[in-house]
Amino acid sequence: MDVEVNMEHKTLTVLQEIEFFNQSEDTLTSIVLNDWNNAYSSKTTPLAKRFSDEFYRGFHLASEKERGNTTNLNIATADKKNLFWERTEKNPDIIIVQLDKKLAPNQKIVLHFTYIIKVPSDKFTHYGYTERGGMYLRNWFLTPARYENHSFVKNSNLNLDDIANAVSNFDILFRIPKNIELTTDLDEEKTTPIENFSIHKLNGKNRTDFSIFLEPKTSFRSFKNNLVEVETNLRGYKADEIQKAIAIDRVVNFTNTLIGESHTEKITVSQADYDRNPFYGLNQMPAFMVPFPDEFLFEIKFLKTYLNNYLKNNLKLDPRKDNWIFDGIQVYAMMEYMKENYPDCKMTGNISNYKLFKGYHLLNLDFNEQFSYFYLLMARKNLDQPLGAPKNTLIKFNEQIASKYRAGLSFIYLDNYLGNGSVANSIQQFNNRNAIGQTTENDFETLLKSVTNKDINWFFKTIIHSRDIIDYKFSDVSKSKDSISFSLKNRTGVAVPMPIYGLKNDTIVFKKWLDPQKNDSIYTFERHQANKIVINYKNEVPEFNLRNNWKKLEGLFPNNRPIKFALIKDLEDPFYNQVIYAPILTYNVYDGFSPGMRFHNRAILNRPFLYDINPTYALKSKTLTGSAIFMINKDYRDSNLFNVRYSISGNYFHYAPDATYLKINPMMLMQIRNENYRDNRKQLLLFRQVIINRQQSDIVVDSSLQDYSVFDAKYVNSRTELTNHISFMGDVQFSGKFGKISSEVQYRKLYEDNRQLNLRLYAGVFTYNKSNSDFYSFALDRPTDYLFDYAYLGRSSSTGIVSQEFILAEGGFKSKLNTPYANQWMTTLNGSYSIWNWIEAYGDIGLVKNSQQKEKFCYDGGIRLNLLTDYFELFFPIYSNKGWEISQPNYNEKIRFVITLNPDKFIQLFTRKWF
Secondary structure, three states, rough: EEEEEOOOOOOEEEEEEEEEEEEOOOOOEEEEEEOOHHOOOOOOOOOHHHHHHHHOOOOOOOOOHOOOOOEEEEEEEEEOEEEEEOOOOOOOOEEEEEEEEEEEEOOOOEEEEEEEEEOOOOOOOEEOOOOOEEEOOOOOEEEEEEEEEOEOOOOOOOOOOOEEEEOEEEEEEEEEEEEOOEOOOOOOOEEEEOOOEEEEEEEEEEOOOOOOOEOOOOOOOEOOOOEEEEEOOOOOOOOOOOOOOOHHHHHHHHHHHHHOOOOOEEEEEHHHHHOOOOOOOOOOOHHHHHHOHHHHHHHHHHHHHHHHHHHHHHHHOOOOOHHHHHHHHHHHHHHHHHHHHHOOEEEOOHHHOOOHHOOOOOOOOOOHHHHHHHHHHHHHOOOOOOOOOOOOHOOOHHHHHHHHHHHHHHHHHHHHHHOOOOHHHHHHHHHHHOOOOOOHHHHHHHHHHHHHOOOOOOHHHHOOOOOOOOOOOEEEEEOOEEEEEEEEEEOHHHHHOOOEEEEEEOOEEEEEEEOOOOHHHHHHEOOOOOEEEEEOOOOOOOOOOOOOOOEEEEOOOOOOOOEEEEEEEEEOOOEEEEEEOOOOOEEOOOOOOEEEEEEEEEOOOOOEEEEEEEEEEOOOOOOOEEEEEEEEEOOOOOHHHHHEEEEEEEEEEEEEEEEEEEEEEEEEEEEEEEOOOOOOOEEEEEEEEEEEOOOOOOOOOOOOOOEEEEEEEEEEEEEEEEOEEEEEEEEEEEOEEEEEEEEEEEEEOOOOOOOEEEEEEEEEEEEEEHHHHHHHHEEEEOOOOOOEEEOOOOOOOOOHHHHHHOOOOOOOOOHHHHOOEOOEEEEEEEEEEEEEOOEEEHHHHEEOOOOOOOOEEEEEEEEEEHHHHHHOOEEEEEEEOOOEHEEEEEEOOEEEEOOOOOHHHHHHHHHHHOO
16 A cells, blocks of 8 residues: 555545455455445444444534545556445445456455545544544544355444454555654555655565554653563553553463564554453543552553453454453453462452442452453343354443453363463464464364363353353252262253362362252262352352352351441342441422331342332421332343332322322333344333322312322333434223223434434323323323323422422422313424524423313423423424413413433433343
C-alpha cells in the first residue's frame, strides 16, 4: 500500500496492490474483501444496528462528518482491466470482487486498487480520529477475508474487534505530514522526509492485522528486552517509569514462559485498547477510591491489554467463531500470573484489611475468585451462553465479562484435572502451530488430547459447547475413625470430573478427583482425621450452586449454617444463612417521610427463594407501615419459557389522610424469550389475585368500596432498542362488581434526523359493570388505581401539586377534561413528535362512552419536555375541549409532571445495554 494521510480532512488516499495466492483446493471465481471502515457510512449498517441494540446513542446522533466511509473505489487487474465489484445492502462493509477468469488452486493473481478512506471519529469505538489531532487506525484497509471450509468468511463489523482477515505479508509506504509522529506494531525499515511529508516504510510478515497511531507528539514510550519491544501509552496513575518498566518486563517474561515466543518483534499496548476492554470492577471506581497501589493498577491493566494484543497478533484463528480460545488463554494467563506474583491479593485490595468489612464475603474474596462469580451472575439469571457460541451471538455482558471469565476458569479446571502442566504445554504448542498459518478449534482440540491419556471429550462437549449447568451434592455420608463413605448425587445429570476435599479445621488433608459419572455412585476414602468433606472446595469447577457442597463429619447437625447479618447486599456465602439489613426511607403525602429497616436475602447472585421485608414508621401519620414479598424463582434452561416466579406480597400504607389500605397480591409471572438471546424482544404472562382492604375515609369519595378482590391476567410482548420500540399489552380483569378487557400498543421511532415519534393506542371495554361508582371505570387522564399498582405521591388528592402527577395509563390524556371516566368503553390515541432536542409537541384524541350517554370525542394538545423518558417529564397543555388552556386562569395547576423516585427503575437505564 501507498497511503497518503490528510489530517485536516481526516482522509487516507490509498494505492494498493494485492497478490492473492489461492492456497485452497477450490477454484475461485470471486474474492471477498473486508472493508470494515465502510461500516460507519450510514445509520442502517450492521454496526449501526448493533449500537441501537445496545442503546448507544452516540452513533445515531453523530453528524455526517463524524462518520466514516470508503469511496472512489476502483479495482483492476495487473493489465489494467477493471473488475466488477459489489457490496450487498445487508453487508455494506464486505466487497465481492468478480474475477475476469477462474483462479485455480496454487495460482496467484495481482489486483490493483485505488480508494479514499474517510476516517470516523474515535468516540464510537476508540478507533478513528481523535479530538486531539491524532488517529488510531485499525481495521481500515481493504484486505482479503479468511478462506476456510470452501468459502470466504463474511463477517460484518459489529464493534467486536474480531475481523477475520487472511494471513498476509504487508509492505506499506505511509505518507504523513511532517508535524505528525507515527507509532505502529509493524516493523519500520526507514523514514524519509520529502517536502511537507515524512514517508515511513513499514512491513509485517505472516499477520492478519496491525495498528497505526498518528499524533502531533507521540504519547508512546518504548520498553524493550531480549524478547520483544513494547510501545505503550497506557496511563499508570502515579506509577513512575521505573515501576512501569519492571511491571512490563515481568509481564513480557511471564507471557513468553507460559504461552511462548511472540511471532512479532513489536507489540503496542494503548490506552484506547484498554478502554475498549477494561478490567471490569477497577474501571468503575473513581481514581481516589481504588484500593490498590498505583504500580499494581498499571501492572494489571497492562497485563490484560498486553495479553489481548499478544494473542491477536499471534493466533491465526477466526476470532468470531473461535473466540473462546482467545478469552480462555487470556484469562487463564491472568489467573496464573496473579497466583504466581500476588497469591494473597484480594478482589477489593486494601479494603479487606479493615476490620469493619471482615464479615463481608464479597470484600474478602481472593482476586481470582471474582472470575467465577461473574460467570455465576449470568448463570443464576439463566442468561449464560455456550462458550463456543460465535462472538456476535453473545449478550454484551457475556461477550465482555461472563463468558470470557468462564473460558479462563475452564482452562484452569482442565489444567487441575490433567495435571503436569498439560494445558500450558498445549498452549505453547498451539502458539508454535500458529507461526505457520491459520488454525481452527480442531487444531487446539487435537493438541489437548495429545498430551493426556484421559478422556476429555466432556470438556468440549459440555464445558465449551453447551450451557449445561453442573451441580453435585453429598448423600448417604457415613464415617469411621479411618474412612469416609459417601454417595455423590449428580443433580443435573451432567457428567464431568469433580474434586473432593477433606478438611481438618480448614486445613486440606486430602484431595481426590472423581471421574465423570452420570449415575450416583458410592465412594470410600481414607479419612486422614478430616472433620469436613467438601465438593469443589477451591471452586475449580464452574458449579452452579456451592451451598450444597459440604458435610460436617462431627456434631449433631451436620449442615447447620449460622445466621450472618450484613448491612449491605453481599455475595452468597455457602457457609452461612445471610440476612441483609439496611435503613430505608419512603414517602407519600399522607404518611410523609417513613424511615424503616429492610430485611432481605437478596444477594448479588439470584436465588431460588427470596424474601424482602420492609417495616417503616410514618412520621406524619404516626403509624407502622411497610411492605413485604416472598418469592420462589424457577428457571427452565432448555425452554423458551425460561423463568417462572411465584410470589405473594403485601403493602400497608395510607391512601388518604385518614385511611389506610392493605393489599395482598399472590402472583405468577411467566417470562418467555426467543432462541436468539440478543433479541431485545420480551414476553411475559402474569396471573394474579389482588385483594384490597381499605379503611373508610371521611374525605375520599367512593371510600365505601372497602373490601374487594380482582383477578388480573396480563400478556406483554415488547421489543425495544434505541431507534425502535414496539409493545403490545393485553389485560383481562374480573371481580364481583365488573369485568373488563383492555389492550395497549406503543410505538416509538427515532428517525435519522434525530427526531422522535411516539404513538400509543389504548382501547378498553367492560364485559359487565355492576358498580354505581366510577371507581372501577376507565380513566381519561388519571386512573383511580384501584389495584394500587402505581406509586402515586398522593393517590387520593384532587388539588395541590401531587394531583398533577401524570402516569401514562389507560386514557393517557394530559388535560383534565369534563368527562374524566368511561363506564362502558374508551379508546384513545396519544402521540408526540420532536420539535427540537428534548422539546416535543404532544396530542391526544379519544372516544369516551358512558351508559345512557352518547360517546364523546375528546382531544388535547401541548408541549412535552421529555427530559428523561418515563422518568422525568413535564407537560404544558395548550388547547383541548376546554379551549385555549394556556390563556385560562390558574394555568400552573394544569401543568402535569412525571417523576420516578424508585432507584431500581433508574438502574434499568444502565443495565439494559448489558443484559
